[in-house]
Amino acid sequence: MQPARRITLTDDVYAAVQTLIMDHEVEPGARINIDALARRLAVSPTPVREALARLESDGLVSKRPLVGYTATPLLTRAEFEDLVEMRLILEPTAAAKAAGAGLDEAEVAALRAKADLPAGPGEIAAFTAQDARFHHSLAALSGNRMLHDAVVRLRAHLHLFRLHFPTAHYGVSASEHHRVVDAVCAGDPDAAAAAMRAHLTAARDRHLPFFESR
Template identity: 75%
Template sequence: MRAGRRILTEDVYSAIQALIMDHAVAPGERIGIDALARRLAVSPTPVREALARLESDGLVRKRPLAGYTATPLLTRAEFDELVEMRLILETAAARRAATEVAAGTVGADDLSRLRGEADLPGATPDATGFAAIAAFTAQDARFHHLLAEVAGNRMLHQAVVRLRAHLHLFRLHFPTSHYGVSTAEHHRVVDAVGAGDPDDAADAMRAHLLAARERHLPFFEGP
C-alpha cells in the first residue's frame, strides 16, 4: 500500500470513528458505505477498509445481507461485565509487571515509558466532541496496554487490548473529572510496579478501575 493510500485510509478511519463516538452516526444506525463515502468525499474503498477496522474495535457490526450498523451503547449490565473483566485482567497485569520488576526482567526503560504514558493530556484546545478527548483516550489506552505488555504474558496483553475498553467507555460518557485524577491514579500504579511490590501494584490498579467506574456511573442514572 502506498504512503498516500495509508494516510487516506487512516484519515477516513479517524473520521468515521469520530462520527460514531460523537453519535453523529447513532448507536444501532445502519451505515451505508456509498452514502458515507459521499459524506466524506472519498471512494468507497477506504470506507470499507475503515469499517473493517472499526468492526475489530467493536464500534460497528457487520451482518450478512444487512451490512454495517453502529454498535449499540453498553447497557448497565454490559458496563458491569466490562469493569469485572478489567478488574480480573488488569490487576493481574499490574501484579505480574511488579513481579517482573522484582525479578529484574523489567528495566528502567520500560518503567520510563510507563511513566511517560501515565501523564495524560487535557482537552485538546479549540476542539469539541470526541476530537477534544481523542488524545486523552488514545494515551489512556496506551498506558493500560503497555502495562499489560510489560507484564510479559502475551495472551494477557492481547486480552486487555481486545477489550477496547476505552472506546466503549468514552463513547458512553466522558467525565471531565478524569482530567488530572486519572494521571495521579496511573502514577500510583507505576510507583508500585517500579517498587517491585505485586500486592501494592494490584491494589493500585484495582483502586483506579473502581474509581473510574464511579466516574462513569452517573451516565446510567439519568432518564
C-alpha cells in the same frame, strides 16, 4: 505491500469514522451509508469499507446481511458491569506481573510518559487514545502475551468513553495512573495490583451517573 499513501489514507479514514461514532455524529444503532460517508470524507468507498471492517473488530459497528453496517448500541448497565468485572480480573494481574518483571529505566520512563493524560475540554479523543496506550503498554510489560492480547481485545476505552465523558476524569485518572507506575517502579506486585484495582473501581464510579440519568 500497499503503497504508503494508501496505508495512510486507510488509517486516516479509520480514525475519522471512529471519531464520528465516538462523538455520536453517527448515532448508536444507526445504519451507516458507505457512499454518503465517502462523500462526507471526500474519499472513495473503498477505504470506508476497509475502515468499517476494522471498526467491526473493535465492536463499534456490526454488519448484518441485507442491511449492511450499523453503529453498535451503547453498553447496557449489565454489559458495563461485565466489562468492569473483566478488567478487574485481568488488569491488576498485569500490573502485578509488570511490577515483578524488573523493568529497566527506559521501560519505566516510557510507561510514566503514557500515564499522563490530556486535561482539557475538546480533548476526549486524545484522552481516550492515551488512556488505552497506558493500559495496553502496562499489560505488555507483564510479559504475558495472552494476558496483553486479552486486555487489548476488550476495547474497553472505546466502549466506555463512547457512553459519555465524565469531566471528573480530567486530572484524576492521570494521578491514579502514576500511583500504579510508582508501585511498578518499587517492584511491589501487591501494591501495583491494589493501585490498578482502585483506579478501575474509581473509573467505574465516575461512569455510573450515565446509567442513573438514562
